[in-house]
Amino acid sequence: MKRIAVMNVGGDCPGLNSAIRALVRKSAIEDIEVLGVYDGFKGFLEDRVFVMTKEHVSGILERGGTILGSSKFDPTKNPDDFTKLKENFEKYQITAFVIMSGHTGTEIALKISDEGMPSIVIPATIDNDLPWTDFSIGFFTALETVTKTLDALHSTASAGHRVIVVEVGGDEAGWLATLGGLTGGADYILIPEIKFNPDKLIENIKKRYDEGKKFSIVVVQEKCPLSERLKLIQDQYPESSPSEIVSKYIKENIEGVECRNVNLGYMQRGGTPVSFDRLIATMFSTKAVEYVKKGKVNIALSLKGFDITDVPLTPDLLKNKEIDSRIYEIAKIFF
Structure with a gap:
C-alpha cells in the first residue's frame, strides 16, 4: 500500500x-x-x-x-x-x-x-508570492480580511478626520497590499515592487483635505523599502516598522494632521477560509x-x-x- x-x-x-x-x-x-x-x-x-x-x-x-x-x-x-x-x-x-x-x-x-x-x-501561503502558481491556499481569505479591515477603518478615519496607516503582510511581494488596498478603497499603497516617492504621498493627502475629504487610508506593505528621506527618520527610530516611519513622516510634513497606525499582523493568517x-x-x-x-x-x-x-x-x-x-x-x- x-x-x-x-x-x-x-x-x-x-x-x-x-x-x-x-x-x-x-x-x-x-x-x-x-x-x-x-x-x-x-x-x-x-x-x-x-x-x-x-x-x-x-x-x-x-x-x-x-x-x-x-x-x-x-x-x-x-x-x-x-x-x-x-x-x-x-x-x-x-x-x-x-x-x-x-x-x-x-x-x-x-x-x-x-x-x-x-x-x-x-x-x-497568504503572500501569494510563489512564481509557479496563479494563487495559493490562504491568499483569498487574507485578502478578505484586509478588505474588510479597510472598510471598517474608513468610518473612524472619516469621523475623526484622521490619516490611518495600515501595515499589511506579504513578505517580499505586494499582492496582499495592492489587491487589499484596491478592493478596500485605500488612498495610497506602498509596496516593495514600486519605488516610493514621499512627496507624492504628501501631495495626495493634502489634495484630499483641500477637496473636503479630511481623511486618508494609506496601506504600507510590511517590507516596503523606504526612500533616503524616510531612512533618516528610521535612523532615529531603528525599531520602528516601515508603516510607523511613514506615519511619522506624514505628521512631520502635514501640520495638525492626526495620524494613527494599524498593524494587521496575525489577523491575516486567521479566520474561517472563504x-x-x-x-x-x-x-x-x-x-x-x-x-x-x-x-x-x-x-x-x-x-x-x-x-x-x-x-x-x-x-x-x-x-x-x-x-x-x-x-x-x-x-x-x-x-
Whole structure:
C-alpha cells in the first residue's frame, strides 16, 4: 500500500484544514494510507505521526488554521536531524511527503528530493508570492480580511478626520497590499515592487483635505523599502516598522494632521477560509493523491485558471513572484 505523510511547513493560513480533509477523503477512495504529521518536519523527527481516517477530518472544512499544527523547522540544517529524517522515512515506509507550504517547505522538498525522499508541494501561503502558481491556499481569505479591515477603518478615519496607516503582510511581494488596498478603497499603497516617492504621498493627502475629504487610508506593505528621506527618520527610530516611519513622516510634513497606525499582523493568517480557498485547497489535494497513485512525485502543484497542473521541483521555484504591475496601475486610479 502506498503511504503519504502530510504536513504543514512554514506559516499557517486559512484553508489548510480543507486541504487535509480532501487529501484524507480522496486517499481513502484510492486505497492510499495517510499519515498525519504534527508540526511539520519537527514532529516527523519526534515520531508525532498517526494514521488519519475520515473521522479525523470530519467537521474541519470551515476551520481556520490547521489541525496538524505547523513549523518552519528545517531537518536539513543539522546532520543529525537529517540522518533521523532518513531513518524515519524508511521506518514509516513513506511513498511521498505532501508538503503544504510556501517557499520554506519548497526549499526543504528540493533538498530532500536529492536524497531519495520524494514529495509533492501544495502551494499554501497568504503572500501569494510563489512564481509557479496563479494563487495559493490562504491568499483569498487574507485578502478578505484586509478588505474588510479597510472598510471598517474608513468610518473612524472619516469621523475623526484622521490619516490611518495600515501595515499589511506579504513578505517580499505586494499582492496582499495592492489587491487589499484596491478592493478596500485605500488612498495610497506602498509596496516593495514600486519605488516610493514621499512627496507624492504628501501631495495626495493634502489634495484630499483641500477637496473636503479630511481623511486618508494609506496601506504600507510590511517590507516596503523606504526612500533616503524616510531612512533618516528610521535612523532615529531603528525599531520602528516601515508603516510607523511613514506615519511619522506624514505628521512631520502635514501640520495638525492626526495620524494613527494599524498593524494587521496575525489577523491575516486567521479566520474561517472563504469559499475560493476551500475550493482550491480541495482541488490541490485531490490532484496530489492522483499523482501519488500514478507515481508522479518531486513536483509542485500549480493553479492556472481552473486547471491544476504541476511543475518539477527546481531552484526556480524559490524565486519571488512580484505583483502584476497592471493591477497596481488600476489601484493608482484612486490615488
